[in-house]
Structure formats: C-alpha cells, structure tokens
Amino acid sequence: MSLILLPRRSAFRLLLGGVALAFLVAAALVAAGFAVVSAGARGPAPDFSSRPLRVGVGWLPPPDTPDMRLYVEEGFELDLAAALASALAAELRLVLVAPEAAEQALKAGEVDLVVTRAGAEDPLRRRARVVETGFSSGLSLAMRADRPLTAWSRLQGRIVCVTEANAHGLALAVRLGAQVRVLRAPAQALMLVRTGECDAALHDRALLDPLFGRMSWRKFSATLPPVEPTDLVVAVAPDDPGLAAAVEGALRPLSSPQTWQARREKWAATVSFEVYRDQVAADCH
Structure with missing residues (x-):
C-alpha cells in the first residue's frame, strides 16, 4: 500500500x-x-x-x-x-x-x-x-464518426486508449481483447482518437456526453451504449x-443533478481545451 x-x-x-x-x-x-x-x-x-x-x-x-x-x-x-x-x-x-x-x-x-x-x-x-x-455512469467510447465500431465485441484486436486512473475501463478493454494503450490523462487519450493513433478512447459516458455536444467533437462523437454502470x-x-x-x-x-451537470460540463470544456492545446503544440513541432 x-x-x-x-x-x-x-x-x-x-x-x-x-x-x-x-x-x-x-x-x-x-x-x-x-x-x-x-x-x-x-x-x-x-x-x-x-x-x-x-x-x-x-x-x-x-x-x-x-x-x-x-x-x-x-x-x-x-x-x-x-x-x-x-x-x-x-x-x-x-x-x-x-x-x-x-x-x-x-x-x-x-x-x-x-x-x-x-x-x-x-x-x-x-x-x-x-x-x-x-x-x-457506465463506460462508453469516443470514436471517429467516419469509421465507428458497431459493437463492443468489435474492440477485439483494436487499439483502445485508457487512462492510468481508469482501472475499470482498463479491465473491460482487456476482457474484450483490445490492444490497450495507457495514457496519463483523458485529454491525451482523446487526442489520439483525433489523430487516428487509437481506434477508441474509453471513458465515463456521463463525461463524454457533454463533450460530444461541442461542435469541435462532432466528427469524433461516435459511441456505443454504456455498459457496467x-x-x-x-x-x-x-x-x-x-x-x-x-x-x-x-x-x-x-x-x-444540477451540481453534477455543471461539473460534467466543466470537465468537458477543460478536456476539450487540453486536447486543442496539446494538438497545436504537437503540430508546431
């Protein structure tokens, strides 16, 4: 311990x-x-x-x-x-x-x-x-809208990003036979979906929903029904x-519910900014 x-x-x-x-x-x-x-x-x-x-x-x-x-x-x-x-x-x-x-x-x-x-x-x-x-919340996925996976079973052999803190998501991805890539933070996992390095990122659906509502995420808002709440x-x-x-x-x-909705919206706004910040920094180099 x-x-x-x-x-x-x-x-x-x-x-x-x-x-x-x-x-x-x-x-x-x-x-x-x-x-x-x-x-x-x-x-x-x-x-x-x-x-x-x-x-x-x-x-x-x-x-x-x-x-x-x-x-x-x-x-x-x-x-x-x-x-x-x-x-x-x-x-x-x-x-x-x-x-x-x-x-x-x-x-x-x-x-x-x-x-x-x-x-x-x-x-x-x-x-x-x-x-x-x-x-x-249950667990769900963020994927590119132009090539989404159509079932949880399709994660087998696919590259799935999860974060160090998401032990529940990591266990699910491993059980489904995915190739797991572990990242430090949600923004890093989600950025790799945007760049195509990961087929999907695994997070709480309650946090992905406000993210998907943002215009800049519509092309990356494909998902699957949440599981294991x-x-x-x-x-x-x-x-x-x-x-x-x-x-x-x-x-x-x-x-x-109002308090948690505000926190979920703040999480989505912050993560979206962090993805933009990291992606711009990577493009500049």
Whole structure:
C-alpha cells in the first residue's frame, strides 16, 4: 500500500479543478454542522486537528515536476478527497487502495474513508457505511464518426486508449481483447482518437456526453451504449458513524443533478481545451 502526503503544489492542483466543490463543502459544513451534531447519537464528530485525513483512492497523481502539464483527471475522486479534507479542516493524505481492498483498508484502520466506484451489487455496500455522491455512469467510447465500431465485441484486436486512473475501463478493454494503450490523462487519450493513433478512447459516458455536444467533437462523437454502470461513493468503516454522518452532511449540498451537470460540463470544456492545446503544440513541432 502506498501513500502520499500532498505537497503544496499538488494540493493546489487538486483543489483548482474543484474550486466550486471545495467552496460549497466548506460553506455547507457551517450549515451542515447541525447535521453532524444531530448525528451525535450515532457517534462522535471526527476531529482531525492533530492528524491528517487519510483518504483511500484507486490512483495517485504523479509527482510534481517543473515541466509537468496540468490535466483534468479521469474522474472526481481526487477532487472529492480534497474537498472533504477542506471541509473537515484536515490535512489531506492520499493512500493508494485498490478497489477490491477498500473494505480491508477500512477495517484495518489504514484509512479513514475510501472514495471509489461501486456497482449496485458491490460487496462494499454491505460491509461499509456507503455515502452516495450523486454521480453515476457506465463506460462508453469516443470514436471517429467516419469509421465507428458497431459493437463492443468489435474492440477485439483494436487499439483502445485508457487512462492510468481508469482501472475499470482498463479491465473491460482487456476482457474484450483490445490492444490497450495507457495514457496519463483523458485529454491525451482523446487526442489520439483525433489523430487516428487509437481506434477508441474509453471513458465515463456521463463525461463524454457533454463533450460530444461541442461542435469541435462532432466528427469524433461516435459511441456505443454504456455498459457496467457504477456510482461514485465514499465508504467509511461500519464502526465509525460519526465520520459517516460528517461526510454525508458535507456532501448533501453537492448531490443535486444540477451540481453534477455543471461539473460534467466543466470537465468537458477543460478536456476539450487540453486536447486543442496539446494538438497545436504537437503540430508546431
């Protein structure tokens, strides 16, 4: 198991992608404090004044380097981790926890909570206190409109781009027999679809839809019906009801469809810009 205590620049990078999210959580805790206090019968409110909030995630961001480009991440796990730490007035410590190891990490006390994806029948839902975030999606593809694949089975032998953080997508592509190319960020994977180096890029359909609505993506908006839907959740140990209540109170104002629609649109706009930036830079060289 790996962990990282975020340096100042990394913490800023995580919060930059979710400024609205962090602001709303911080403001909401003032109002949500009554929810945490009223949950006192279910356990004491957490206190992280003397130690960091340890958040398990399935992927850790790479170390900062002076020449490193900033990219929006595949999903919202890191944004949520940063926002929750801010809301709980805690220093954030990210801990690498594979999705299948979430229950054990919570049980062993190696993390305080895990931000992960869970399907409807995921055992984690029965073995931990699971707080819903309001974000759900199945996996889908971005392809060139002039030569789309017509079925998921057609991915066999094709070059499919996935990101390092998209373990679910990687597993699906491997099962389907695709030639997988793993990239650092969504913009990089999607750019290779535009250049023809990848036959498809695999991402959440909930994030691809607003991207496909942009004029510049119409030629690259061929897709397939989404599969294997999961929800973004925060899992807390079953014996820590106080922390679960605090997390629930912090996330409550962020769970509306309107809030997530705005974040999806922002993700699409940022990724589209990053693809343009990288493609122009490549063309100039």
